[in-house]
Amino acid sequence: MADRSLEGMALPLEVRARLAELELELSEGDITQKGYEKKRSKLIGAYLPQPPTANGAAVVRCRLQHSEGAPRRTFRSAHIGVCDVREAAARERVASTAGNRPLFYFRFGVDQALPQERRAPVTPSSASRYHRRRSSGSRDERYRSDVHTEAVQAALAKHKERKMAVPMPSKRRSLVVQTSMDAYTPPDTSSGSEDEGSVQGDSQGTPTSSQGSINMEHWISQAIHGSTTSTTSSSSTQSGGSGAAHRLADVMAQTHIENHSAPPDVTTYTSEHSIQVERPQGSTGSRTAPKYGNAELMETGDGVPVSSRVSAKIQQLVNTLKRPKRPPLREFFVDDFEELLEVQQPDPNQPKPEGAQMLAMRGEQLGVVTNWPPSLEAALQRWGTISPKAPCLTTMDTNGKPLYILTYGKLWTRSMKVAYSILHKLGTKQEPMVRPGDRVALVFPNNDPAAFMAAFYGCLLAEVVPVPIEVPLTRKDAGSQQIGFLLGSCGVTVALTSDACHKGLPKSPTGEIPQFKGWPKLLWFVTESKHLSKPPRDWFPHIKDANNDTAYIEYKTCKDGSVLGVTVTRTALLTHCQALTQACGYTEAETIVNVLDFKKDVGLWHGILTSVMNMMHVISIPYSLMKVNPLSWIQKVCQYKAKVACVKSRDMHWALVAHRDQRDINLSSLRMLIVADGANPWSISSCDAFLNVFQSKGLRQEVICPCASSPEALTVAIRRPTDDSNQPPGRGVLSMHGLTYGVIRVDSEEKLSVLTVQDVGLVMPGAIMCSVKPDGVPQLCRTDEIGELCVCAVATGTSYYGLSGMTKNTFEVFPMTSSGAPISEYPFIRTGLLGFVGPGGLVFVVGKMDGLMVVSGRRHNADDIVATALAVEPMKFVYRGRIAVFSVTVLHDERIVIVAEQRPDSTEEDSFQWMSRVLQAIDSIHQVGVYCLALVPANTLPKTPLGGIHLSETKQLFLEGSLHPCNVLMCPHTCVTNLPKPRQKQPEIGPASVMVGNLVSGKRIAQASGRDLGQIEDNDQARKFLFLSEVLQWRAQTTPDHVLYTLLNCRGAIANSLTCVQLHKRAEKIAVMLMERGHLQDGDHVALVYPPGIDLIAAFYGCLYAGCVPITVRPPHPQNIATTLPTVKMIVEVSRSACLMTTQLICKLLRSREAAAAVDVRTWPLILDTDDLPKKRPAQICKPCNPDTLAYLDFSVSTTGMLAGVKMSHAATSAFCRSIKLQCELYPSREVAICLDPYCGLGFVLWCLCSVYSGHQSILIPPSELETNPALWLLAVSQYKVRDTFCSYSVMELCTKGLGSQTESLKARGLDLSRVRTCVVVAEERPRIALTQSFSKLFKDLGLHPRAVSTSFGCRVNLAICLQGTSGPDPTTVYVDMRALRHDRVRLVERGSPHSLPLMESGKILPGVRIIIANPETKGPLGDSHLGEIWVHSAHNASGYFTIYGDESLQSDHFNSRLSFGDTQTIWARTGYLGFLRRTELTDANGERHDALYVVGALDEAMELRGMRYHPIDIETSVIRAHKSVTECSLLEDTEKTETLG
Secondary structure: OHHHHOOOOOOOHHHHHHHHHHHHHHHHOOOOHHHHHHHHHHHHHHHOOOOOOHHHHHHHHHHHHHHHOOOOOOOOHHHOOEEEHHHHHHHHHHHOOOOOOOOOOOOOOOOOOOOOOOOOOOOOOOOOOOOOOOOOOOOOOOOOOHHHHHHHHHHHHHHOOOOOOOOOHHHOOOOOOOOOHHHOOOOOOOOOOOOOOOOOOOOOOOOOHHHHHHHHHHHHHHHHOOOOOOOOOOOOOOOOOOHHHHHHHHHHHHHHHOOOOOOOOOOOOOOOOOOOOOOOOOOOOOOOOOOOOOOOEEEOOOOOEEEOOOOHHHHHHHHHHHOOOOOOHHHHHOOOHHHHEOOOOOOOOOOOOOOOEOOEEEOOOOOOOOOOOOOHHHHHHHHHHHOOOOEEEEEEOOOOOEEEEEEHHHHHHHHHHHHHHHHHOOEOOOOEOOOOOOEEEEEOOOOOHHHHHHHHHHHHHHOOEEEEEOOOOOOOOOOHHHHHHHHHHHOOOEEEEOHHHHHHOOOOOOOOOOOOOOOOOOEEEEOOHHHOOOOOOOOOOOOOOOOOOEEEEEEEEOOOOOEEEEEEEHHHHHHHHHHHHHHHOOOOOOEEEEOOOOOOHHHHHHHHHHHHHOOOEEEEOOHHHHHHOOOHHHHHHHHHOOOEEEEOHHHHHHHHHHOOOOOOOOOOOOOEEEEOOOOOOOHHHHHHHHHHHHHHHOOOHHHEEEEEEEOOOEEEEEOOOOOOOOOOOOEEEEEHHHHHOOEOOEOOOOOOOEEEEEEOOEEOOOOEEEEEOOOOOOEEOEOOEOEEEEEEOOOOOOEEOOOHHHHHHHHOEOOEOOOOOEOOOOOEEEEEEEEEEOHHHOEEEEEEOOOEEEEOOEEEEHHHHHHHHHOOOHHHHEEEEEEEEEEEEEOOEEEEEEEEEEOOOOOHHHHHHHHHHHHHHHHHHHOOOEEEEEEEEOOOOOEOOOOOEOHHHHHHHHHHOOOOOOEEEEOHHHHOOOOEOOOOOOOOOOHHHEEOOOEEOOEEEOEEEOOOHHHOOOOOHHHHOOOHHHHHHHHHHHOOOOEEEEEEOOOOOEEEEEEHHHHHHHHHHHHHHHHHOOOOOOOOEEEEEOOOOHHHHHHHHHHHHHOOEEEEEOOOOOOOHHHHHHHHHHHHHHOOOOEEEEOHHHHHHHOOHHHHHHOOHHHOOEEEEOOOOOOOOOOOOOOOOOOOOEEEEEEEEOOOOOEEEEEEEHHHHHHHHHHHHHHHOOOOOOEEEEEOOOOOHHHHHHHHHHHHHHOOEEEEOOHHHHHOOOOHHHHHHHHOOOOEEEEOHHHHHHHHHHOOOOHHHHHHOOOOOOOOOEEEEOOOOOOOHHHHHHHHHHOHHHOOOHHHEEEEEOOOOOOOOEEOOOOOOOOOEEEEEHHHHHOOOOOEOOOOOOOEEEEEOOOOEOOOEEEEEEOOOOOOEOEOOOOEEEEEEEOOOOOEEEEEEOOOOOOHHHOOEOOOOOOOOOOEEEEEEEEEEEEEEEEOOOOOEEEEEEEEEEOOOOEEEOOEEEOHHHHHHHHHHHOOOOOOOOEEEOOOOOEEEO
16 A cells, blocks of 8 residues: 555655645646656655565454454554653652742653543645634733732832833834734645546555645745645545445435534535534544545635646736736735835744644543443433432522522423423424424523523424523623524524513513614524423333434634534533542532633533433522622532532632631631633633631632533543642742743743743543644644643534534644654644643643734733733722733734723823833733833723623724723834834946936936917016016006905905005005104114005005015914014014004004013014005105116925925016916906915915916905805805816815815805816815715715816926916826835836725926926936926026025025036926926827826925935825824824824
């Protein structure tokens, strides 16, 4: 047998890999069967074994006997190492008697035979995947530890001497090099493809372990090399014959093997299913390989079925040829951001496991007692008929008095009634609602165990499957929807409940129970005796021996909040009760006190199931009684002289708190105190404290018996009660730093970061245990390594109901040795517990997989974090110790979040002090940073049915922003240590890159220009004048009565207007006042402090007539003088104004008492009131001698807080007005509506200058008037039938928010925007696409065309570079990758792609303007679609900065820059804005292709982090989108060049 001969062969890894490649080629059709056999024989010929010796023959005989169906199963000792627990324990205890705790460096004993009994494997699926879903632990453990509290206080004391440091970059986790093994699909070593024949024609055996190891090593090799296709199965399952014949045989077999209790696969939608074979208990057949219903299907690495007859290489070629040239949208969703993250450097000092590979540990033999019943129903029948008066269950009321005593006779009769009723009284005789094998929900409160017990055993007698769940109190219970999904997948249609519970359920007004969210439609059936029918005398339940049918389904909540159903067979149920009876030494008529939840876990197994098997008396303590009297369970132990008690460490802790030297307590009757949450390492504190207090009350040390359990593996381990009080329990002090690396290190020096663990006893009888690595392939751990505990036993769960894929990952695990060979042919079950097997076979648990948080490659347990947080003065700040710890993913790594309920009497200052101390303690104890620490009001976190914190719901609220904390402390700088890599600067483009023509680096140089002003014939009469003052005089003479300006008030009425001659005469009077009262000379500076209106315009031209230089200044706000007046004073002083002109009202405000408190009013320059003007005309109007002389100063404060004033000459002003006139086609017959602030930039030019130059009428609307009448601007546009209008983003936002719900009323008032040709938003920033689009959509019904809305762009060096105007193509929008922008690169992506940022064109380039994109550092030109600084050359460029206040680092070359190569003669002005040019397919008015300018952001505002550039608007947008309650956000930069949100 060539296949089987590989089992004992030690083949080199390269030979194994080559064999796996051959099998892959055979399955894909790249090689024939004959060629495969020839090459395979050649490879393994040198390694074939010699003829078998006597020992080898014995092995062969053992296998033959095993395959022929011998009555007992045996494990091959060559593949598994086991030590006898009792012998090893005896040896280790002798060696460790001198000390209190054994050392943790150990190696197990010799190999021995494994247990003979083993259940049949669960139905295997077609592919093995090693993703795991863990059981979620309850959140009500008590984390109190005096030792840990002292350690925390010591750590905090050390923190006072030093400042908490940021974690070093060496701790970072690599997301580039380190690839998770879960991302690949391992081969299925247990399944075979039916497409090809086997190697030997007569072989029908299962794949061998050596072949499995070959495939596994090859799969690992593929995972390392990034292969996407998994290897095929290691051997075949058919010997000759056609595939069609075998598919027919599969179908026939499937029909015969159908079982009602087998759960359906709800995770697949294919028509072909794998055959489900279940062997009866005791069968000796080896693990049957599953077969595919379709022999031609196999799975790729992505789980996608492909045809095995087509070569993967050919298929890849075909897919490549079919791929379009343009990448499809889905390919843009590949997240390659991890390439930018910091690569983790491995810590050379991190501890590594050094021990030998562990050997699987075997529990003692499960004994066979002659009087054990063949099933649990038979046990109930026996005790119900033999001892009907024997007490079975005693329930307690809230006062601690017995409420009801259920005898075994009553339990038997009530169970039969329940069984009969649900089978015969629901539905009709022809169509009963419940049949044997169906699932039924059990919904009973925690204070009614008697009704639950009768219903549970009634289901067992009726052969239906009970599904115990919690009582839904409201329709929005936390996790209730997931419970409904479980019931729906189980096909539950009937829910059994008690009368009191049925009355307490929420009901509709008609009295019916509403359907809960996510729940299926249920028939609620009350199981009280008055609602049950007495079965006829001839009816008797059919009591069978335990078989592989499902006995019950226990729900478990996963880490992500999903609920799964763990199926337990009747055989496993009985075997588990037998194992517990043997381990705990249960005997008949013993009394047991149960405080636990009797519907699941330890409370169900001991208080409901095992107790009935042994005819025990259970005293059930409800949770409501425990809240009133925490000592009630101790009192019942004394009252009933109970031998056993089942509690949690929480109950022990609260009993200690409530204990007040009660003298009548005697616990000497207890022989076993089962601690259900003994797997929690922090339960040891409660156990020790409880023993210290009650040892004087008769409690013995050996009585305390912690246990470890999980829903999948049931009871994993339990400490046995002994009579030897001289042997202390096993415990050890482990280094918490070592545990984060999964390594066991006994801590002997540093006492601050240690974890004291106690053993949870020995492996269960008849079970085998090992620990495997938590991640990747289930490989055995070393003896000093932490791993996930796996159990191989009959008494375990069978599957996740309806989830075959997840079942295979959890219930069918084959641990492997370091060489890749499986240790057993029988599957193990993952328990979800992290731990190790210590000396003497003692099991130690250090955490749970559900609470595991992997931060920067280190494992932290949530329970450990909770314990540390609670050790920091918990009673003062944390409400009832309610703390939730979970992790969220930030930058591809997990970050720790702590949420706690704050006591109502805690102040904000005290809470923040406590939060700071918690962060310090966690940093010292665990060496990890906390991402977020949030405090919420008391009783606001979602709760579980037993009162604990619902962890997954809390995490979901945190992610949704619905947690509503009262105090938050965010510390991303202490934990986000894998920040993106520093940007690698691009190499400079040298002169050699410039080619002939306008090309740079092989691309067109990014330069564009507007129309040439010299070639435009427009009959502009104003061109003959060099100065605006001359244009105004000319218009006053030629068209004196033409209205230039119309000012509207808040009601829309005309407040004032100016004709050409009125403006001219008023300007003359102001000039006279400046010369006579102000005694100003030619060239003096005058500050104009006016509100938006006509006075500002007249004052400006009055200054021009007098030869002065005007500076427009925004007046102070009367209600906010303290903050606005200093800005006015600063501009007046910086501009060196010799005079200040304003209105009489503002003049009084500047000299008021409030103003004196803000500034020194004595230092104001001469203040002139223009409300009282002289009546005479000036002798002559001043005419500048040179067009390059200063016309006015334009002052503004940037978003970075910098005040800068630019100089505008008369020539630049005239050129500016002419460029706008040509772009917007402004003529005297036009009317333009302007709703802008008239103090700087393009807003001032449009408000004051353009009408005089072009002659059109400007309808002025002060933006402040829109605060009282938001519709004023749009009503004016509609009333005056304006075609061109200008506004700001603030005006547009005000209209969008204020008029969003008034569009219908505005339409009724006659508002019509259909005549609007251009609506230009004036701004010095990136276009706000979201706002402009929402504005267009909102007023689309009022006639506004979407193409009418556009933007402009200007800056300090050039007040208007782009303006859409009336002609030209519509603005275009592109989508760029935000990650590329951070690296100063432009990468165009599709709309909707991740990390995409929409950028809208900033309007058409104005006539006479040339722009070029240059590298801001090298000053070299860039190519088309390259990001760089926008440089501009224009006749209306500003002449330079007049002065700079607040930052003297601006360079003088902002207005006089030259390119470093290329066109080095042209003088450019640097805008300080990043952007790029892109030549579009559109055509300009002159017939040439349109060049679009896209502005990204200002260089001054951008923040550079680690070489990457971030723009505040992007971060602010993300913050605003995070939650609907966030309306505004601002990003600030501190003086240390680190960015913080404000």
